[in-house]
Amino acid sequence: MSQIPGIEVLRYTAFSADPEGGNPAGVVLDASGLDDAAMLAVAAELGYSESAFLTGREEAGGEETPGGAGASGGAGASGAREYTIRYFSPKAEVPFCGHATVATALALAERDGPGDLVFGTRAGTVPVTVTREGGELRATLTSVEPDVADIAPDDLAEALAALDWPAADLDPALPPRIAFAGARHLVLAAATRERLADLRYDFARLEALMHRLDLTTLQLVWRAAPAVFHVRDPFPVGGVVEDPATGAAAAAFGAYLRAEGLVPDTALLTLHQGEDMGRPGTLTVELRAGDARVRVSGTGTRIGD
Template sequence: MTDDAPEILRYAAFAIRPEGGNPAGVVLDATGLTEERMLAVAAEVGYSETAFLTPGDARDTYRVRYFSPLTEVPFCGHATVASAVALADRIGPGRFVFSTAAGDVPVEVERGADGLRATLTSVEPKVEEVPAADVEEALALLGWAAADLDPAFPPRIGYAGARHLVLAAGTRARLARLDYDFDGLAAFMRARDLVTLQLVWREAAEVFHVRDPFPVGGVVEDPATGAAAAAFGAYLRELGAVTAPTVLTLHQGEDLGRPGVLRVELRAEDSRVRVSGTAVAIP
């Protein structure tokens, strides 16, 4: 690797085919790269996030920074899964620890029937209420009405490494229609330190469909969002909508033509959230 020309890998996370899930850039050795250069590389790659890894002091530990084309984010789930699988492709499956701006994130990679699967364990999550005025403004920017929401899932901000506003649609048709005020929503989110909106619809007790507008990163919609999935798991547990231990299935990217599947595990003895998915190299 040179400072001017780092090796950039490309992986699709939460997918078993390169055309599915969420593509991420991965730089396995970002030693010597400045913040400005990382941002420039992320902009050149053009994906919602690119991860930059620097080997840590201990074995199988890495310092990781995540950049969208416009800004750095504290944590990114799909780029974490992509990076862990990229490492496993080179040195074999195992356990890695990623030191991120949000905290240390352990990631375990195993080989299964669908290829390499990475499972990340989130930092300590938290959930907070949202002022009614903020909900009203977010809905207006989305072009939603209050009647479009599912009253069983009140708006909240979930955090498991990054902040996400959770809004639940009452119907799949409402979720499928996404046409929002890009600049307005970006300003709204920056003012509240939000990374995405987590728009969800419940298909069954443990099955959800989700979409994530990401204008603060310069992207209309993130195709598969591991950090938001972790935050959503914490939200459901806090709300009492599910009881641990349980495993949730989140379908994302279908409306973009990039279907992905995220597995969210909640354990009774651990408040952290585990998110897992496969990843494959993009030729």
């Protein structure tokens, strides 16, 4: 637990059971009294890629009430506890963040017990289920409706120039696309693991392009096996060089693979992220035939002060 200007801030890492792995996030379980500037200040002082703030909870009848560190969220018709959540990077608010959602769900599960949660985000409604498996808590989020679109050739050329990636270093089997599952991500596939490992990009140039295209991260991937990928996510628009484990991008990538016919309609995928940063994490992506939404799951743990 941390105290930042009188605000109770919890710190969790998502997608790893090791506090030194995965992606850390700040979690404020009662942000009902904070305005935008205060939430941004907390996120900036923490310095994590994103932090999550519960600004209220939904009662069974749909009425929103202030959140509280000692009170459970209201239960909807399904019995799920329902909350309103917002996400801030050190530089700006973002519409959705997967790892901070997982971190918040785990914090709530430790306080109130495992079960079903529903988060109202700027991107839409995101259900999360937390279970206990072998002594560990595991959270599974269900994305909003995804979408996959082409990227203009000039924009692709600019992205590659900012990364200093020759076009010949791309894997032609995984074409560049912009994928959305709560936030927009440019998917670029490296032909080799060595290409993915060598990430030295022009921060300002890539940030400018991402602002113009309304991108949250670049999802850089390398396919190690039919259902196993290594991924990296530059995040200059959030004020950090790289995001260690990116649930929103994982959901978007699952939607991309299905839309391009690169995996079966029903598939279970494993994404390894953070290894090149010294913060290894594992994200599990599930696709279900007949259900457009994508499920992303992982473990997590509290980070000590």
